Structure formats: C-alpha cells, structure tokens
Amino acid sequence: GVFAWIIEEHPLLVYMSALPFTPTNSALYQTFHCTESYPSVSGDSQHTWSSLSLVMPANMMGVNSVAFSPEGTRVVSGSRDKIIRVWDSITGAEVLEIHGHTMPVGSVIFSPDGRQIVSGSYDGTVRLWDSETGAEVLPILVGSEKVRSVAFSPDGTLIASGSADHSNSVRILDVMTGVEVLALHGHEEAVCSLFFSPDGTRIVSGSRDKTIRIWEVMTESTASEMRGRQKAVQSAGFSPDGSRVSGSWDETVRVWDAATGDEAIPAINGHADGVQSTAFSPDGKKIVSGSLDATICIWDAATGAEIAKLFGHNHYVRTVSFSPDGMRIVSGSWDDTIRVWDVMPVYEVLPTTGIHPGDVRSPLTELFRDVYSVAFSPDGTKIAFGSKDAVIRLWDSTISTGFSEMRGHWSGVLSMNFSPNGDRLVSGSLDMTVRVWDITKGAQVFHILRGHPQGVHAVVFSLDGTRVRGVFRGMRKPVTNSD
Template structure:
C-alpha cells in the first residue's frame, strides 16, 4: 500500500479485520482496504501537522492521533472528522494508549511528560486539589523524549519509556513514580509494548536490541538482537506468544 509521502509512524487494525489505518509525518491519516490494498476515501487531515502516533479506541469508534504541534486529536471513524482536541503538551506527541474501558487516553511527549486525559470531558484528569484551586499535575522524571506509554490492566498504573534509557512505572492517582527507574545498559528506548496479560514489557532500543521485562520484578528476563539500527516499533500478537518489531532500516521481524 503506497500513498504517504513521508514516514509511516503508526498502523492499526480495525475490529472488522478488513481495514487498517495509518498515520504519517506527511500530516495525514489514511484508511486502507486490506483485500484490495487501496485507500478508502480521502486523507484525514486537520491543520496538516505531522502525525507521529496513533491509537484506536477499544470499541473501534475513535482514533487518537499525536501530532508535532503538541495536540492530541480525536477522530470519529464514521465521519472521519476531528471531534475534539486535547491541548497541553508543548512538543511532539510520540506515544498514545487507550485505557481498557475507552474512557481515558495516555499521551507521551517530547516535552518529557506523560498525561492522562478524560476523553468525554476533553480534560487532563491527573489533577490535585490544593484547597485553593485546581492545579494541573503531569508526571515528570524522564530527562528526554517520552517515546512510549502503556496502561497496565489494573487501570491504576502506566509505564513510560524514554530516550533517556529508562522505563518508569507511575501511580495514576498520585502522579508519582513507583520505585526506581528500569534500566539496562542505559540505551535509549524508542518503543515499548505491553503483553496482552500485562506481565511482560517489550522495549526497543538503539543498536537493534529488544528487551523483555518482567513487570513484577522489573528486571530484564530476555534479550533479542535483530539489527544494528533503532527498534522503532513493537507489537504483541493477541495470544502473547510473539512480538513483532520494526526497525529504522525498514526491516520488520517476528520473535517467538
């Protein structure tokens, strides 16, 4: 399938199994028919900022896209129009993830922050009440871009990864980090994916290394070496038995 004029930064299947949607630095999202390999309808565009991340809601009705203007856009799949915008980040939104109930979206940005949004209210819901006013609270700690974010199944925690070489576990109620950084060799982490059962995190690093982390112990339980370039994308199979990885050199691999 060809059409985007710059990097393809995200791809996701629709629940019907017949379509996928892609996003690109060229500023567009595009819907594709898997049988014919052709684009369905026109490009989805809004103000033309580059689109660096994308996530489909659990019910398949809304696409969240992260852009280089710092905004998270919410797209209605049926109308293919923007139904809302979440503003607050000051740099590129590199990572997006929906909660299992579809009520929240987590975003990770080049400004070094991760934010939890209430989709219905279009608000940052990670807030603290000081007694005088409402103060917006974002989770801070990473010293470089936040490249990945994932909700844990309990709905109370998220994991983020960063170019600073760490993964960090966060409490969503307090917005504070849980425990120490997860580190191994201090290589920048450019992608991350949580296994379907929530027990293993796969992280993609520089120099083509893929690490598997035990969520309970927060330790590396395995490593895979696939190529010499950055692991830019990761995805688990539905049964949790395989991990697919994508690299900056254009090669994709599937690991058992």
C-alpha cells in the same frame, strides 16, 4: 518418498541423529544426549535456542511502526519509504502494499475488528484503509505538520492522533466521517505516542516536552501528569487492566500507577541507549522495550527484572509490540527488517524438574533410554512416551505432578497418536494389539483390537475421531470404529 517407511518405522533414530546438533544448554540436549552413546559436535556450537522465528526484509528505508492484527495472523508496518505493508506473521510473506502517503509513515495500527488499518504520516494526514484490499476508506487532513502517532478506541469508533505542529495537540476523530470530535491541549512539544485505556474513557500520551499525560476523554481534561528527566517520551501505553502506564525516558523504562501518577516500581535500567518503544503483554505480566542500542528487552512488569534480551537487529529498534496471545513479539528497525520473536524459548517447556544438567544417569534419562514412540497432543500441552517396558507415560505441562502412567500392553509400545480433540490416545504395540485410552482416566475405553504377529507399527485416528487405523509391515488392519 524413498525413505518414508524408514522414517515411519524408526523415528527415534532420526531424532537421535539430530540430537548432537541441538543447543548444548537446552533441556533436550542435556536430558537425552549421552556422551557415552552418541557423537558430540566439537568446536563452536549453539548453546541455546534462538527466540528469533521470522525475519521480513525489504527496502523500506527504516521501519517506524509495526502492529499485530487482532487475530495475530498478520502484521502491519509503516516505514520511511511512505509505504504501508501487511505481512503474514506465520510465513513472513508480504501480502499487501498500500500506497498513498507522500511522506514517511509514522504510525500504523489495525482496527479492533481487524478490517481496517489507520495510518498517520509526516505528510500531515491520517488515513483509513481496508486491510484486505488496501483500498483507501477515508483520508483525513488534520492540519498538522507531522502525525507521529495514531490509535483506535477499543470499540473502533474513534481514532486518536498525535501531532507535531503549533498546537501539539491530541485530536480525536470520528471513524465514520473523519470529523474532529475534540482536541486535547496541554503538551508544549510534539506528541510522540498515544494509547486508549481498555475501557476507552482515557488516553495516555507521551511527548517531546518530557511528560506523559493521562486525559479524560469525556471531560477533555488532564487526569494526571508524569514528568521525566532529560529527554523526550517516545512511548507510552496502558496495561491491559488500565491500572498502570508504561513509558520510556532516556535509557530507562518506567511504570506508573495510572490513578495517582506515582511510580509503581523503580526505573528499569538495562538499555545502553534511548528507549524508543514499550508495550505491555496481554496478561500485563511483561513489558517489552526496543532501543536505539539495537536490542529488545523483556521485563517483569511487577519487579522490573530483566527476563530476556534479544539480539539480531543491527540498527535502531523503533517499534515493538506483543501478539494478541502474548507468545510472540514483533519488532521494526531502521536496519530495514521486521522480526518476529518467540517470547518463551522452546527449551523452557520441556519436563526438566529434578534433572541435574549434564547428568546422563539422571532418572529421566534412564526412563527415556528405551522410548520407542512419542506423540504430542493437538494443543501442545501433553506429550505421550511409549516405551520398551510396555508402559505409556503422559506428561502434562499444565500441571506439576510429574508423569501419569497407562498400563495394559505387555510388550514395547511402537506407535501412538492423539485423537483430534486430544481426549483419547491410540497405541500400537509389539504385543500385536491396538488400544485406545481415555487420557483423563488413564484407562482403556473399549475392547482390545488384535493385530498382526509382527506387531503394530503405526496407528492413527480418523479426522473426526470416530475410527482408528493400525498399520503393520506389509499390510494394514481394517478400519475400526473407536466409539
């Protein structure tokens, strides 16, 4: 575009122009915004980064169930309008609509390999669908008035369904044939929630009879039973290692020892109305809960302490789930939206240790006052800063030892770029040189590349990482092998 060369040569001016509009309590604002040098926004302003990253609206009459695909790129939803939808979890676009149920869809989930979707509906059927085409693979009539919950076994060979009928049973179905393999009896009212243990040998179920049961699949027996207080158990699930069970009762979230049935921690309070859905994070360290109070809470699974409360829905939150990498949460609500949230807000990952918020003379602020260039590593764990003082400083978010430095230039570092594999960094400077660095050793890897008298204003690696290109005002340096 018309302004591309200006942005390319003066990226920090662009960043500084946006800085006054960043949340005032964020580390980015408090570290880099100097009230003496830059304007401030008066009046009402955003104080923190929002965790909300996507909203998928549709006329669904309320969302009952959502789940991520195993690779985390898709979300499946089941809603009261009888339709199953598949969404792109990155863009929020609807990629597939699946029709077939004649009553509201109560529960949906992807198969472990992501190729199929199983759904349970109030029409009394469990159905298996191709997740790419939406074609029906297998319809299963389970003889129930309502199917409220479905779950895949970890190996994808079995489906568990929870019913609301005269039997109030948990049925285990063969994926290939749809034949009922066994039925687990014991609940006295509707089964609201189901989950297989990670090894597939047990099932946890939550019921309107105010109990959670853990079943041994092979023996068809109840291994343990956890009794609640006054209300139905709307959600139950295993931790990733199978040692704990989470569940919801009234306005509380509870965690039990899966072997003994004893409460692992005291009841977790924080919601103002009934908890409808709970789930462990993939590392087992967090629990997410969705409530009738329209909020989502993230809890420390070991202590029950509240980590975050997410606002945005304006009706019941009926379903919540973590992404496979644990970095996002998807929620479904009766406000006719599906929302995707970032678990860790952006401001928590910046290098703020030792900085006093708002101190414009803090060491880090002084260090970055004359930064000419910034580069992120491909995996996002490292940031390189090139400065007027000719020093390249590297911050690694995975370690706590602060900054490492790479010295060699004798004038300001105007441009930097990481290699595609993140092992090397190329830098261009006002000293008219291009240098390539091994970031693990902090040393140059081969001879200095001489540039143009006006300095090297942009540098980049080739896609395969074997060559670098330096760009100067009005001309370009020939492509050079970086091996």
